[in-house]
Structures are given as structure tokens and as C-alpha cells.
Amino acid sequence: MTHFSALSLLKNALTGNKDWDAQWPDAQPRNEYDVIIVGAGGHGLGAAYYLAKEHGITNVAVIEKGWLGGGNTGRNTTIIRSNYLYDESARLYDHALDLWENLSTELNYNTMFSRRGVMMLAHNVHDVQSFQRHIHANRLNGVDNRWLSAAEAKEFCPPVNISPDARYPVMGAALQMRAGTARHDAVAWGYARAAAKRGVDIIQNCPVLSIRRGPDGSVEGVETGKGFIRAKKVAVSAAGHTSVVMKSAGIRMPLESYPLQALVSEPVKPCFPCVVMSNTVHAYISQSDKGELVVGAGTDQYVSYSQRGGLPLIEHTVAAICEVFPIFRRMRMLRKWGGIVDVSPDRSAILGKTPVKGLYVNCGWGTGGFKATPGAAHTLAWTVAKDEPHPINAPFTLERFTTGRLIDEAAAAAVAH
Amino acid sequence: MLLIHCPYCDETLPEPEFAYAGEAHIARPADPSSLSDEEWRDFLFVRSNPRGVHAERWRHVHGCGRFFNSLRETVSDRFLATYKAGEPRPKTDGPGALS
Helix, strand or coil: CCCCCHHHHHHHHHCCCCCCCCCCCCCCCCCEEEEEEECCCHHHHHHHHHHHHHHCCCCEEEECCCCCCCCHHHCCCCEECCCCCCHHHHHHHHHHHHHHHCHHHHHCCCCCCECCCEEEEECCHHHHHHHHHHHHHHHHCCCCCEEECHHHHHHHCCCCCCCCCCCCCCCEEEEECCCEECCHHHHHHHHHHHHHHCCCEEECCCCEEEEEECCCCCEEEEEECCEEEEEEEEEECCHHHHHHHHHCCCCCCCCEEEEEEEEEECCCCCCCCCEEEECCCCEEEEECCCCCEEEEEEECCCCCCCCCCCHHHHHHHHHHHHHHCHHHCCCCEEEEEEEEEEECCCCCCEEEECCCCCEEEEECECCCCHHHHHHHHHHHHHHHHHCCCCCCCCCCCCCHHHHCCCCCHHHHCCCCC | CCEEEECCCCEEEEHHHCEEEEECCCCCCCCHHHCCHHHHHHHHCCCCCCCCEEEEEEECCCCCCCEEEEEEECCCCCEEEEEECCCCCCCCCCCCCCC
16 A cells, blocks of 8 residues: 655656555455444544554454445534543543544544634623633643633634624633644545555445344344354444444444534635634534535434434524624535434443443444544544453443433533534 | 424424424333332433334424324434324334334
8 A cells, every 4th residue: 555645646646646556445344353343434444443553453344334434424514622521521532632633644644634723602691601611621621722702702713793783792702722623534534544554344335234142142243234244342333323233232222313414615715714613503614625614503303314404404503604604694505414413311422342242332422423533443442452441431331321420511511412 | 394293283384383302102100219220221311213113202382382292204204193192102014004
């Protein structure tokens, strides 16, 4: 596999770019693997990469029912931040952010990680108090976050309307400068290429139909569209379809799947320097390097696997964007889409072991899984390799819904839910 | 956008008139103090979340204000039936089933 560098670019430019290798082979399944990962999104591919790189386990298959990175990895709004309230979440997301910072170099693949800052707007007294509480909690945890006045917010991001007679007046903002965006497809491709280079098989267009368990209850392998594949360890990283896959292993999950929609505008010249989120009016927006405004809506209210979602959500989001950013009122939207997100009761991930021996799960990321990609993948690989929780993912167990030790970010975090 | 039939008003109206209210037919425990932690978990947190027919509650918030139940196919989002609270879940398999 070609190492990407300025030299390789130049060399291939001189030969008309005809000699590039395939970035990863399209593998067919073998009869048996040490580890099977269900779902070739960023999380699953990343786990395969870290299994191979950090734990020396290379006899790994990542099985995907569609195409690589075609689920929520390719459907999110690419926002990366770690300003979560609770200690457990702060550690997990900040671990991910640490890994994001060197990811392009590590994978030899440009993930276009851009620390352009994420600014969260406060529109009422409750927002101001809640954000300042978050800022203090974050700083105690060593997580970057600071308070901006409305004027400072306007200076940082000029398109924001801070007029006091706005329908949703801006009273200030929380700014995480270390946060930003990355190119979502490149994350999946970079992990896939780096994992394949270390011997991981990436098997696309192969749905996992069920998980087979042996007489002693432990995992034996997976039934797929291409036949039975044996493995002693199976890690499910299937986002919105996790509860369907887990049910086949006899585990009912505390998850519900909802459509989450996003949309992009026509491309325009650079006009928007950062990511802005507003939880109160429910709008968040950034500008991609191609120039499109990337706008995220909320989840639809009902359980669905339709990957489509309803228009009322889009209408609500666009109305909020037009109020907060009047300069975008005449912008034309190019396309919208939906992904299916698996939402847990406390809005925190479920990451680790399950009651079934040899079965691991990485799910419940809800509307915010992209930012966690390297951290989730890294700690999942640890748990699969050692059959024990990583110190960072240890609180994110499935058992917490029995013990009551929830990580209740739903009510308390600066999360757009 | 979903078009939802309210069985009380007997009208089919757009989704923004309604509020979703979670999975239907989850009965509160008759004797809460006798429940184990696992039974509490199942009651509070575990949901069927099917890729297929889902029984769910809706409330006609901008109309009669009443709760009712529905059966909806979660891949196509097509409603199979809506029915009043307290009525049994219509059959979706076997003879005489909805399709």
C-alpha cells in the first residue's frame, strides 16, 4: 500500500495518477476469525485498527451490511467537542479529542481535522447559568471551555445576530477553542486503510443476520448473508441497528432508534469561521471546506428505521437558523438526509462487555457519536482484547440500567438532543 | 411528514398536531415494592425498538388532547392502525390480521 506523502503525490502526478493502489482490498469472508466487528463505520473500523496496532490481534473481520462508512459516519454533521458535564463523559470525549489531534499523522490519511472552535449560544438566563456551570465543571476536569459575552461572540463569529430585539437574543456563549470538525468520510477511509494494511478483512455488502451462541451460552460466531463465520469474540458497533443485532443474541437493549436529520446548502465562499450550536432554539451550523453550510436538525419524535425523517423538523431548524443568522435567509438548501441514531435512556453510550461471554457492544451514542470515534474505538479494542473494561469506558456499562448508576447527560449536558 | 388518524376525532391530520409518547402497552407494575432490579430495568429502560411493526402511544395535543395507540411499520413509517387507549392491540399476523 502506498505511503501518502508529498513525494508520492508528485510521483503519481508525473505518471498521470494511473498507478495508485486500491486503498484496501474488498475482502471475502474466511471461515473463522479471532474477532468479528459488526458494522464498518468509524467506530467499528477504528476498533479493528486499534486491535491490530495496539494489541497485535490482526485476524479480525469488520462486517458491514452496506458500504463502508455509509451509515451514521457518513451522515453526521462532523462536529467534534468534549465539553460534557460529568467526569465520566469528560474523560471519554477528551480522550477522543486527544486522539483526533494526531489522527491524520497516525493513519497517514488527511482527516481534515480543524480546530476551528465550537461556540454554544446562550439565549436566556437559564442557558447562561447552565453554560457557566459547564465551563467551571469542564475546567476542573482539564477540558478547555470559556465564557464569551455577546459582543465577544459576535467578534468571534460575525454572522451571529446579537441584536437585543432578536426573537432569541444572544446573552453570551460558551466557547471550546480546541473543538472543531473533521471530514467524516476520511475518518472511515483512513481507519479502513490503516486496518487493512495490518491484515484486517473489511467485508462489505454482507448483512449480519444473527449472532450464534453455543451450548454454554458463549459466542460462536455470526450468521451472515455470505454464510456462517466463526469467532470467539464479536463486537457489535451497529449504531441504530444495534438492538436488532443484539436481540438475535438474546439481549434486549435499553435503546430506541430515531431518525436524525441534517441538510446542506449550496456552496458559498468562506463566511462562517467556526461551529455554532444553539440548544435552546435547536440549530447548529458550520461551513464545510467545500463551502456548504452544514446544518443539523434534531431527532424525530418517533422510533423509526426509515433513514428519512419528517419535514417539520427541518422547517423548525431552518427557521431557527434564519433568526440567529439573518445573512443566511436567502441561502438555498441543496439536500437533506437522515441517519438512524440509537438513543439510550440516559443519553450516554453503552460501551463494553455484555452478559454473553465473548460479546461486546459499542452503542447508545445517540446524536453525538462522531466526535467520540477514536476514543470509543480505542477503548473498545482494549476491552475486546483484554476482556475487561478500560478505565475510561468502565462507567459506560450495560449494568448501569440495573444498578441505577446512570450518566445522566440528557438533562444536564450541553448536548443537542 | 406523517399523517395520523385520531380515533377520537375520527380525522386524519398532520404530525405537528400530535406528540409521540413512547411504546404502548407497557403496564405499570401492580406491586412495585416486589420488583427486582432487573424487572425495574425492563420496565423503565428496556424497549422493544423493532425494525417492523411498533405499537406506540400518541397524544392529539393540538386537538382533543387525548392519548391513543397506533401500530406503525418502522421502516416505511406507514400506519397500520390507530385505536383508542384501553383497546387491545390489533392482530398483525395470522388470520384476519392487518397488512
